[in-house]
Amino acid sequence: MKDKVKRILDVIEKQNEWRGRQTINLIASENQVSDIVKFALQSDFCNRYAEGHPGARYYNGTQYVDIIETFVEEEFKRHLSAKHVEVRSISGTMSNDVVFRSLLTQDDGVLVYKVGAGGHISHQGFGSVGKYTSKIKNIPLASDNYSVDIETTRKLIIKEKPRLVILGRSMILFPEPIKELSQVAEKTGTIIMFDASHVFGLVMAGLLNKPFAEGVHIVTASTHKTFWGTQRGIIATNDQELYKKLERACFPGAVSNHHLNTLAGLAIALCEFEDFGIDYATQVVKNAKKLAEELDAKSLKVLFKEHDYTETHQVVIDVSSIGPANELANKLEQNNIIVNANMLPTDKNVRVQNGIRIGVQEITRLGMKEADMTTIADFLSTVLLSKKNIKSDVVRFKEGFSELKFTYKNISSALQKISV
Numbered sequence: 001m002k003d004k005v006k007r008i009l010d011v012i013e014k015q016n017e018w019r020g021r022q023t024i025n026l027i028a029s030e031n032q033v034s035d036i037v038k039f040a041l042q043s044d045f046c047n048r049y050a051e052g053h054p055g056a057r058y059y060n061g062t063q064y065v066d067i068i069e070t071f072v073e074e075e076f077k078r079h080l081s082a083k084h085v086e087v088r089s090i091s092g093t094m095s096n097d098v099v100f101r102s103l104l105t106q107d108d109g110v111l112v113y114k115v116g117a118g119g120h121i122s123h124q125g126f127g128s129v130g131k132y133t134s135k136i137k138n139i140p141l142a143s144d145n146y147s148v149d150i151e152t153t154r155k156l157i158i159k160e161k162p163r164l165v166i167l168g169r170s171m172i173l174f175p176e177p178i179k180e181l182s183q184v185a186e187k188t189g190t191i192i193m194f195d196a197s198h199v200f201g202l203v204m205a206g207l208l209n210k211p212f213a214e215g216v217h218i219v220t221a222s223t224h225k226t227f228w229g230t231q232r233g234i235i236a237t238n239d240q241e242l243y244k245k246l247e248r249a250c251f252p253g254a255v256s257n258h259h260l261n262t263l264a265g266l267a268i269a270l271c272e273f274e275d276f277g278i279d280y281a282t283q284v285v286k287n288a289k290k291l292a293e294e295l296d297a298k299s300l301k302v303l304f305k306e307h308d309y310t311e312t313h314q315v316v317i318d319v320s321s322i323g324p325a326n327e328l329a330n331k332l333e334q335n336n337i338i339v340n341a342n343m344l345p346t347d348k349n350v351r352v353q354n355g356i357r358i359g360v361q362e363i364t365r366l367g368m369k370e371a372d373m374t375t376i377a378d379f380l381s382t383v384l385l386s387k388k389n390i391k392s393d394v395v396r397f398k399e400g401f402s403e404l405k406f407t408y409k410n411i412s413s414a415l416q417k418i419s420v
Contacts, residue, residue, distance in 0.1 A: 019338070021399075021402060023337065023394070024379070026376075028314050028340075028357050028361070029198065030359075031224055033269065034228075037269055038265070040264040043261055043264055049260075050257060050258070051257060069088075069263060076234055080204070080211070081213065082236040083240070086250050087266075089258070090233060090259050090262070091232065092197040092222030092233045094254055095233035096120075096123070096195060100164075101249045102246050102248075106135075108135060109161070109162035109164075110164045111166065112124065112129065112138060115350055118146070119138075119166075120169065120197075122195075140156060144304075146304075162188075163190065165192050167192065167195070171314065174311050178192065192216050193219075196220070196221040199225075199226055200227040201225065201228065201361070205281035207282065226361045228361075232258075272408070276406035284360060285312065285313070287370060289309060290370040301317060302317055303344070304316075313359045315359075315360070316342065317355060318344055335379070335389060339356050341355070363376070372401075375397060
């Protein structure tokens with residue numbers, strides 16, 4: 001057994017060394033938590049249960065998690081301008097499923113983005129939505145196969161009167177057309193849901209959509225992409241009747257205990273975001289734009305140059321003229337650059353991907369700025385276009401960014417700032 005434990009610990013340390021210290025992580029759905037958040041993850045909360053709501057639990061011994069959970073709820077309400085927030089979901093996909101379980105029957109229609117246009121798998125017929133209804137249609141798109149055809153979509157909403165329209169994407173480069181669709185949705189009694197998972201930090205910072213002001217009924221999100229929290233999910237709404245349904249579908253419908261240590265870590269991440277979030281989110285968008293420009297200057301085909309590439313943390317490259325995207329992503333990994341192959345809006349087959357999706361949110365948290373995007377673009381273009389091996393250069397570059405920024409220097413400094 002000692003040998004088995006040693007092997008497991010060895011694997012953990014290899015992961016910490018490789019992904020934590022030696023690679024440039026450009027996965028658009030990941031981020032790093034700070035040391036003080038990790039401190040919360042190791043607290044006694046990791047051993048405990050709490051079913052129900054603060055003050056109305058099914059277990060005793062929950063007085064301190066009640067404080068944490070109430071704090072998290074109130075902070076999200078404030079940042080999102082929401083009356084009701086459900087924080088007991090433990091992932092973005094679970095949050096989505098709670099909404100679908102609450103609202104949909106087999107007779108209900110749903111409008112979603114196709115996968116190639118960035119639609120998340122949980123929004124698809126083969127994903128979570130498909131468990132509750134088969135009446136799923138794709139949101140009409142413009143000639144670029146990505147932007148929403150607003151007039152055609154409005155007409156489709158009027159004609160079909162769907163129960164739900166799902167906005168928000170996994171490949172999300174620009175603000176979503178919430179305001180443009182909300183008025184017609186009100187006329188047909190259609191609920192608009194915004195899955196803000198990828199851009200949640202940008203939304204929290206006020207840099208992208210302002211969902212409730214623009215007419216959304218429900219916001220779902222994961223809490224660990226452009227928002228730098230632990231891996232959990234939330235659901236927010238201003239509608240009391242919707243909230244009652246969502247609340248019941250979350251507990252006892254989807255969760256029992258909801259991983260209290262990650263809730264405590266999320267509380268700390270909210271405090272960090274209060275103090276550093278706007279500066280961080282602003283730098284994320286600056287870095288994404290700069291990286292896109294530099295990649296384009298190096299003859300890589302970056303999507304949507306005509307729209308200034310991106311307004312989020314993401315940059316998407318069309319690599320169809322270079323090679324299969326999955327093989328190129330593997331080649332980058334061999335050089336300690338981590339990305340993912342992704343469908344492009346024009347791709348027809350989910351198994352044949354011609355794009356590479358890049359996210360800059362994690363490297364921004366490590367302190368990289370616009371000048372560093374030039375180096376990142378050099379690395380990417382060298383591997384993708386010349387197939388050279390630059391692993392040692394990448395490792396050496398990454399050594400200069402070993403300390404997380406936009407956080408407290410230590411627990412003592414955090415205690416001076418944080419009040420729960």
